Amino acid sequence: xxxxxxxxxxxxxxxxxxxxxxxxxxxxxxxxxxxxxxxxxxxxxxxxxxxxxxxxxxxxxxxxxxxxxxxxxxxxxxxxxxxxxxxxxxxxxxxxxxxxxxxxxxxxxxxxxxxxxxxxxxxxxxxxxxxxxxxxxxxxx
Numbered sequence: 510x511x512x513x514x515x516x517x518x519x520x521x522x523x524x525x526x527x528x529x530x531x532x533x534x535x536x537x538x539x540x541x542x543x544x545x546x547x548x549x550x551x552x553x554x555x556x557x558x559x560x561x562x563x564x565x566x567x568x569x570x571x572x573x574x575x576x577x578x579x580x581x582x583x584x585x586x587x588x589x590x591x592x593x594x595x596x597x598x599x600x601x602x603x604x605x606x607x608x609x610x611x612x613x614x615x616x617x618x619x620x621x622x623x624x625x626x627x628x629x630x631x632x633x634x635x636x637x638x639x640x641x642x643x644x645x646x647x648x649x650x
Contacts, residue, residue, distance in 0.1 A: 514584070514585060514586075514587055515542070515543050515544060515587055516543060516544040516545075516546055516580075516585055516586050516587060517540070517543045517544070517545055517546070517586070517587055517588050517589070517590065517633070518546050518547070518577045518580070518581070518586055518588075518589040518590065518591070519533075519545055519546070519547040519551050519552070519555060519563070519590045520547060520548055520551050520574060520577065520589075520590065520591045520592070520603055521551050521590070521591075521592040521593075522592065522593050522594040522599070522602045522603070523550070523594070523599060523602065524594045524597065525592040525593065525594050525623075526550075526551065526554055526592075528592065528623050529551070529555075529590065529592045529623075529626065530554060530555065530558045530559060532623065532626055532627065532630060533555060533559050533561070534558070534559055536630045536634065537559065537561070538634070538637060539630055539633050539634035539637060540559075540561060540630075541561065542637075543587065543633070544564065545561060545562070545563040545564065546563070546564050546566065546577060546580070546586075547563050547564070547565060547566070547577075548565070548566060548567065548568055548573035548574060548577070548603060549565040549566070549567065549568040549573060550568055551563075552564070552565035553565065573603070574591075574603035574604065574607075574608075575607070577589075578607045578608055578611050581608075581611045581612060581615050581617050582611060582614075582615060584615065586615075586617055587617070587633070588617065588618045588619075588620070588629055588632075588633060589608060589612055589617055589618070589619045589620070590620045590626055590629065591603075591605050591608050591619060591620070591621055592620070592621065592622065592623065592626060593605050593621055593622075605621065618632070
């Protein structure tokens with residue numbers, strides 16, 4: 510497992526979680542190289558569906574997103590995936606607002622939708638040899 514500066518935060522609103530899971534499965538090789546942190550709901554889904562180890566903090570309902578947001582200030586977070594549902598967010602889903610500020614202040618990339626998540630994943634995987642990534646994509650099909 511990776512150490513400081515090699516940690517990614519993963520959060521997804523309930524309706525967007527399947528899309529995030531699909532991206533992680535497709536680009537598993539990229540995510541295997543990082544320590545993953547998540548709220549308990551997102552972390553449990555990633556572990557169950559993808560089989561990657563995820564460190565869970567509190568659930569979103571208990572302020573887990575606040576715990577994760579605070580970690581960004583420690584300079585140990587490489588990137589944040591906060592895939593939100595702007596159309597029909599549930600009242601008890603994590604709030605993204607603090608992440609905008611803390612990520613901007615600390616120059617941490619933040620993906621909030623699937624297009625930005627794909628671009629961020631590409632950036633995170635840029636040092637992985639292309640033949641390894643293409644081989645992984647073929648195996649996933």
